[in-house]
Amino acid sequence: MGVYIAKRLAASAVTALLASIVVFLLVRSVPGDVVGQMLGQTSDPVAAKALREFFGLDQPVWRQYASWLGRVLAGDFGTSWTRGQPVMGMVGSALGVTIQLAAATLVLATAIGVPLGILAAIYEGRAPDRIVQAFNLLGLAAPVFWIGLMLLVGMSASFDWSPPLMYVPLHESVSENLSMIALPVLSLALLQAAAYSQFVRQSIVSALGQDYVRTAVAKGLSTRTVFFRHLLRNIGIPLVTFMGLILIQILGGAVIIESLFALPGLGRLLLSSIETRDYPVLQAGLLVVVVIAMLVNLVVDLSYRIIDPRVRLS
Amino acid sequence: MTRFDIPGAVDRRTFLAFGGLAVAAAVIGPAGAAELYGPKPTGAKTGGTLNMGLLVEPPGLDPFHQAADARIRLTVLIYQGLFYESPDGTAMPLLAEGFDLSGDRLIYTVRLRKGVKFHTGQPMTAKDVAYSYNYIRNPKNGSPGAGDFAMITAVEAVDDATVRITISAPNAALPMTLGNKYGGVVPAGYFDDPEAKTKLNQASVGTGPFKLSEFKPNSNATLVRNPDYWEPGVPYLDRINFIFVPNAASLLVGLRNKRIDIATLARPQDVKQVEGVAGLTVERKPSFNQKAIDLGAELKPLDDERVRRAIALAVDKDEIMRASIGGLGNVIGTMVAGMQDSWGAPADKLANQKVDIAAAKKLLAEAGHPDGFDLTLTTIIGYDWMDAAGVILREQLGKIGIRLAIQRVELGVWVKNFQSKQMGFTFNDWATVPDPNLLFYRHFHKAPEGADFRNWKNDAASKLLDEGRVESDPAKRRDIYVRYQQVMAESVPTIMLFSADHVVVRGQKVQNYDQHPTGWYYGLARTWIS
Numbered sequence: 001m002g003v004y005i006a007k008r009l010a011a012s013a014v015t016a017l018l019a020s021i022v023v024f025l026l027v028r029s030v031p032g033d034v035v036g037q038m039l040g041q042t043s044d045p046v047a048a049k050a051l052r053e054f055f056g057l058d059q060p061v062w063r064q065y066a067s068w069l070g071r072v073l074a075g076d077f078g079t080s081w082t083r084g085q086p087v088m089g090m091v092g093s094a095l096g097v098t099i100q101l102a103a104a105t106l107v108l109a110t111a112i113g114v115p116l117g118i119l120a121a122i123y124e125g126r127a128p129d130r131i132v133q134a135f136n137l138l139g140l141a142a143p144v145f146w147i148g149l150m151l152l153v154g155m156s157a158s159f160d161w162s163p164p165l166m167y168v169p170l171h172e173s174v175s176e177n178l179s180m181i182a183l184p185v186l187s188l189a190l191l192q193a194a195a196y197s198q199f200v201r202q203s204i205v206s207a208l209g210q211d212y213v214r215t216a217v218a219k220g221l222s223t224r225t226v227f228f229r230h231l232l233r234n235i236g237i238p239l240v241t242f243m244g245l246i247l248i249q250i251l252g253g254a255v256i257i258e259s260l261f262a263l264p265g266l267g268r269l270l271l272s273s274i275e276t277r278d279y280p281v282l283q284a285g286l287l288v289v290v291v292i293a294m295l296v297n298l299v300v301d302l303s304y305r306i307i308d309p310r311v312r313l314s
Numbered sequence: 315m316t317r318f319d320i321p322g323a324v325d326r327r328t329f330l331a332f333g334g335l336a337v338a339a340a341v342i343g344p345a346g347a348a349e350l351y352g353p354k355p356t357g358a359k360t361g362g363t364l365n366m367g368l369l370v371e372p373p374g375l376d377p378f379h380q381a382a383d384a385r386i387r388l389t390v391l392i393y394q395g396l397f398y399e400s401p402d403g404t405a406m407p408l409l410a411e412g413f414d415l416s417g418d419r420l421i422y423t424v425r426l427r428k429g430v431k432f433h434t435g436q437p438m439t440a441k442d443v444a445y446s447y448n449y450i451r452n453p454k455n456g457s458p459g460a461g462d463f464a465m466i467t468a469v470e471a472v473d474d475a476t477v478r479i480t481i482s483a484p485n486a487a488l489p490m491t492l493g494n495k496y497g498g499v500v501p502a503g504y505f506d507d508p509e510a511k512t513k514l515n516q517a518s519v520g521t522g523p524f525k526l527s528e529f530k531p532n533s534n535a536t537l538v539r540n541p542d543y544w545e546p547g548v549p550y551l552d553r554i555n556f557i558f559v560p561n562a563a564s565l566l567v568g569l570r571n572k573r574i575d576i577a578t579l580a581r582p583q584d585v586k587q588v589e590g591v592a593g594l595t596v597e598r599k600p601s602f603n604q605k606a607i608d609l610g611a612e613l614k615p616l617d618d619e620r621v622r623r624a625i626a627l628a629v630d631k632d633e634i635m636r637a638s639i640g641g642l643g644n645v646i647g648t649m650v651a652g653m654q655d656s657w658g659a660p661a662d663k664l665a666n667q668k669v670d671i672a673a674a675k676k677l678l679a680e681a682g683h684p685d686g687f688d689l690t691l692t693t694i695i696g697y698d699w700m701d702a703a704g705v706i707l708r709e710q711l712g713k714i715g716i717r718l719a720i721q722r723v724e725l726g727v728w729v730k731n732f733q734s735k736q737m738g739f740t741f742n743d744w745a746t747v748p749d750p751n752l753l754f755y756r757h758f759h760k761a762p763e764g765a766d767f768r769n770w771k772n773d774a775a776s777k778l779l780d781e782g783r784v785e786s787d788p789a790k791r792r793d794i795y796v797r798y799q800q801v802m803a804e805s806v807p808t809i810m811l812f813s814a815d816h817v818v819v820r821g822q823k824v825q826n827y828d829q830h831p832t833g834w835y836y837g838l839a840r841t842w843i844s
Binding site: 030031032033035036037038040044047048051054079082083084090093094149152153156160161162163164165166167259261262264265269272275 | 379382454455456460509568571
């Protein structure tokens with residue numbers, strides 16, 4: 001197990017290194033740079049040259065990369081070119097917001113989606129199934145920004161209430177924080193719960209027809225035991241894989257909901273950094289997304305072994 | 315979206331005072347109706363927090379290296395220059411108290427306001443003023459203001475309260491240039507620290523009525539009252555939270571539910587949603603901005619003046635304004651709406667302002683395009699008005715046979731094309747401070763003195779711009795700029811379409827906010843909460 005994890009981490013490091021090169025070249029392939037953005041329409045060529053030298057943009061790309069990588073390996077992600085704050089701090093606090101959003105969404109989506117999926121599977125073809133399926137269809141078809149906007153406008157129209165617009169971290173004010181993230185979490189969770197419940201329903205329905213279920217029922221086990229000991233355990237692996245995918249999807253795709261609800265998360269940070277060509281923030285932020293995606297995959301793979309001891313990690 | 319503008323101007327009253335004669339002691343007193351930062355309130359209460367919603371987040375808060383208009387709007391409350399850009403075109407003394415001008419009009423001896431302290435607590439002296447302006451004008455320091463300050467050859471501290479500024483040629487726009495757009499006065503030696511540039515985003519070192527408390531990207535910038543501010547009794551607000559709300563729907567909901575006390579809106583569909591809402595007041599103010607069509611002569615056949623005139627004759631500005639901003643503005647000729655009274659040429663003295671399809675077709679035929687031609691219009695992603703305007707323009711130009719394709723580009727790409735003088739046929743959206751020299755010179759004077767972004771290369775226009783810059787008699791100066799505008803209207807390097815109004819939406823508790831025509835938030839220095 002330990003060797004396996006070490007191997008996986010080493011492979012991840014190589015992937016991250018390659019990804020950092022791709023990211024580095026990619027952000028520089030977008031036309032325009034931070035100096036054009038800072039100086040605007042009427043910029044002075046001498047001033048532009050001076051600023052490009054200040055940021056090291058006059059250097060060949062490989063040299064810029066080498067010096068950036070050197071500093072990153074020493075633990076220094078630099079300072080934002082436009083915001084003037086340490087990149088680590090900016091990415092860290094944005095990540096904190098997005099992780100809170102993703103974690104709360106995952107919990108809520110699981111809490112809604114899994115029971116609904118089980119319910120639908122048990123009553124396959126009957127009224128409860130039809131209702132759940134209708135919910136799933138709506139949830140999967142409605143774009144997340146539309147759900148978010150409807151919640152926002154609906155709450156305002158019905159209760160003259162809307163979420164705060166200035167973010168306060170959880171440790172500073174629980175009520176303020178929760179009232180700000182409630183609607184975005186609900187918007188994301190409704191969508192993910194639909195996907196979840198659809199997935200759980202399909203898995204159970206197809207498992208019900210399998211030999212091991214028939215055997216378990218035939219040897220006289222109670223429905224409860226068959227369900228929880230045998231069936232749920234067997235759909236555990238695809239379920240965890242699915243959770244990992246959802247988590248990565250939320251982390252990478254929260255930009256729309258973050259913008260709608262004015263949350264200072266990672267997606268919005270990356271978006272605004274693209275607009276200002278703030279390379280240090282972009283590079284660090286995208287690298288963090290890559291690393292998180294790899295870590296989530298690793299955790300998912302490790303959990304297979306816990307769910308199903310037959311799985312050999314190699 | 316970020317906007318960029320050109321800076322501004324000189325004091326007309328001052329010119330009246332010395333009339334271009336020999337040595338004259340010019341003190342720019344309180345300029346009639348105009349008051350510093352807007353009208354002073356009566357019965358104002360001190361205290362309270364104001365939440366202002368911003369749809370466009372400032373990319374940074376460094377006034378020395380960041381040109382974005384979204385930055386200037388905020389930092390004018392934090393940093394101060396020697397003069398204030400009064401909406402009537404006067405450069406009012408701010409950190410200056412007044413100045414003397416030498417007989418050759420090359421040396422300004424500026425007397426400084428007394429009792430001014432920086433946010434750091436240290437008193438401001440002439441050394442700090444000289445340091446700050448010398449920093450901006452040295453292009454090696456990378457300030458977007460360097461170009462505007464190129465006329466300055468020396469800034470020296472004479473004594474603690476006097477600064478001497480020497481310029482290379484008489485320039486009527488000097489005091490307005492020493493305004494609040496770029497830079498401001500900071501403690502001498504501030505930039506010696508290599509980290510100084512970035513520190514400006516965390517702690518302010520200006521002299522303004524508000525200090526920076528925190529700047530959280532994608533969330534908020536918070537200013538707090540400067541207790542040591544030199545003007546007694548102001549500002550009134552304890553704290554201003556500028557909250558960055560990246561979409562209009564949330565901002566409008568926030569205004570309705572009092573999460574946001576005040577905001578400025580640009581899109582007519584947004585304004586409609588708050589009109590008539592109980593507890594919200596909507597106010598419109600004329601602006602110094604312009605929405606324009608630029609015609610870069612590097613793109614054939616726009617190098618042919620007849621083609622440019624034909625395009626101008628086919629454009630119905632009013633129709634474009636109604637379609638793109640729902641009429642929330644003023645159609646203009648060759649001057650932004652907020653400066654029309656002081657500097658604009660009368661509409662009847664300008665060529666190519668009325669739609670005349672027959673004349674336009676005739677011009678195109680003369681230029682060798684009897685069947686029209688294909689042309690690509692560039693618009694900027696995120697500038698909503700351009701999308702609607704583009705569609706209308708395509709219809710209008712279709713009437714004279716020009717087949718318009720529309721290409722939407724990202725702002726960074728657009729700025730790059732603009733700077734490299736490859737703008738082609740494009741919409742533009744920019745603003746000015748109230749002086750014609752600062753509005754026109756850099757954009758339209760031939761290179762190398764001007765930037766001539768549109769490759770206009772017009773000798774007559776350049777000559778008039780030179781004359782206008784030197785002339786200090788206000789009546790003569792105005793006459794020169796009227797003639798310049800006539801040349802511009804005749805030759806069409808640009809078609810100024812309209813100035814969009816500033817639309818301010820505020821809750822009932824917000825008192826005495828006066829929107830400055832630049833769009834900057836000076837008025838918050840006079841705002842109070844009931």
